[in-house]
Amino acid sequence: MTEANDQLRHARERVESPRAPGQSASRQDLAEMVNEWIWRQRGRHTDVDANYIGKLERGLIRSPQDDYRAALRAITGVRTDPELGFRVRRHSSSPVENVDRKEFLRAVVGVGAAVSAAPLLELLSPDQPTPVPNVVTQADIDGVRTAARVFGSWDNHHGGGLAREAVVAQLRHSAEMLDSRCPEKLRGELFAAVGFLGHVCAMMAFDAYAHDDARRMFRFTQACADEAGDWNLRAKSLSSMARQAIWCGDPDQGLTLTELALVRADRLTATERAMLLAARARALAKMGRAEETLRTVGLADEQFTRADPANDPDWMRYYDQAQHLGDTGHALWDLAVRQGEAKQEAASRLASAVAGHTETYVRSRAMSGIKLASLTMTVGDPQEAAVIGAQALKDAQSLRSRRAADDLRDLAHRASVHEPVAEVAELRHGIRLAVAAS
Incomplete structure (x- = not known):
């Protein structure tokens, strides 16, 4: 100790x-x-x-x-x-040779010392914090953007629960640059880049159910967007805040946030408008407003037909056709399972999303697959649902995502009425093992 x-x-x-x-x-x-x-x-x-x-x-x-x-x-x-x-x-000049792992650890920690986590952690505590540049350059800003892209890709592929602490540390270091001297022509870029990283960090916290952390980081991102005068980053963070509110059972707040983001829709790209309208549809569906949900999904589709990825900022790269179909499919899922409406359309969109997501977006593929399995289990063939669910479970097992784990629990609950079906029983058993290990 x-x-x-x-x-x-x-x-x-x-x-x-x-x-x-x-x-x-x-x-x-x-x-x-x-x-x-x-x-x-x-x-x-x-x-x-x-x-x-x-x-x-x-x-x-x-x-x-x-x-x-x-x-x-x-x-x-x-x-x-x-x-x-x-x-x-x-410092010793004698090399450590021909020792097994425990002997090596004892040599590093101290002769006769017990090999435990605490002294080993001491060895990993940095004596010298990474210096913050006195004057921010374009290379520094590009480095922050690169970090945001790398960690964002990690989040999409593995979920937010594995590398969150590393991202928080990187965000703190990057945020300290905001107090460094910066040429006026680079100031907006600096705040936007740090805000981009803040958004990645917030989404990872959301995925790990560190909701208070996520809300603080979203506010930080908003502050950066305001300082930079970046309407695109502002819209993205409001969209993500809306998604969190909807997930946490407050679709009314989610609807308010999407409306706030759409106040100056003329300053946004078509892709961003489609993303916000999809989030608006998800809020409306949770509130049981079926007609408005269907109309909003149609508006989102119309905007997405005008999308040009060349016009989109870095943080919108993920919003391709598979993501759009998945987001709107999630909105229609609520109508299908709760009101019996748009069942075929919801299933079609979710299936296309699963087929379209690449290995880069494993979490999105898993979550759309789980929702498709839950929908099919509720209103369709349980054996078909079990096949879909088994593939989604395979994707989900590589993640550290509390959201995906909760969706799996919901699938297992919906499948309980079909327990006598062998494939369903096998799926529920697999879910229990996966959730227990998450």
Whole structure:
């Protein structure tokens, strides 16, 4: 078990807060003093924060880098590292040879030490945060966009539950660039790129059911879009916020958000208008407004016929014909299973979406397949539904998606009335195993 570094905590508490005279310095106070000392004494920009000081005080990091130790010694008025509970690093020139894994870990962690997660995590705690550029360049902005594309692709292929922490860390680092000096001609691009990454992060949080995190990140994305004057990013984030609201059982709020996004539809591409109208149809369907749903799906189709991918921003690359058919098919699914309307049209759209989605969009393919299986299980042939469901289950098993897992639970529930059918029983068993492992 990691032992807390009480020596450092006591030393911090002896330092007076620059913000609240007479009170002890907080972790954030100490972090800022460290950054200031290193800048003045070493001429280097650092980004120590309260979280990092907390890791030091919890004993997760016992050997911070030289500059940090020097700053902490100077600020707390001590002469040696051990007075702050820090270990002095010793480097060995002898290579580790012919040892098995456990022996190697003991050699790395310390002779005689138990091989546990805590000391190993200590080895992975960075001593030196990645520096933020003092002046933002086009290359920096392109790097943020690339990160957003890469993580967005990961999300589409694997779901939001696996790499979310990595994306949050990247977003925090990128957001710090907003305080760096930036040429005026690049300022809008910078905010749009960071907002793009914020949207990816929000969607991953939504998929992992970290709903409060998602809402905060969507608000961050909106703020970036407003600062950049980017109507396209604004519309995309409002559309995603609407989808989250609908998923969380508030279609009225989802409808409001889509209407807000469509206020200046003339500034959006045809693809974006189709996306927003599809989201509007999903909200209307959840509210039981069948006639308006069908009319809105028709309007979405009309806009999609005018789509030109060359005019669309990066974050709209996913919205191809398969995605459009899947989104509108999801809207019609509600009418089909709850009101018995548009059953054939819903099934046709969902089947085309499944056939059209490539390996890049495994989650979308899985979720459309699960919905198609649920629809067929409810209003069609249970054996056919079991075949469709088995393929969707295969896709879903590669995901870490709470949304997909909940859709599988709904499919299993709808299939329960057909349990005597062997294929259905096998499907329900497979779903139970998959959900238990998710």
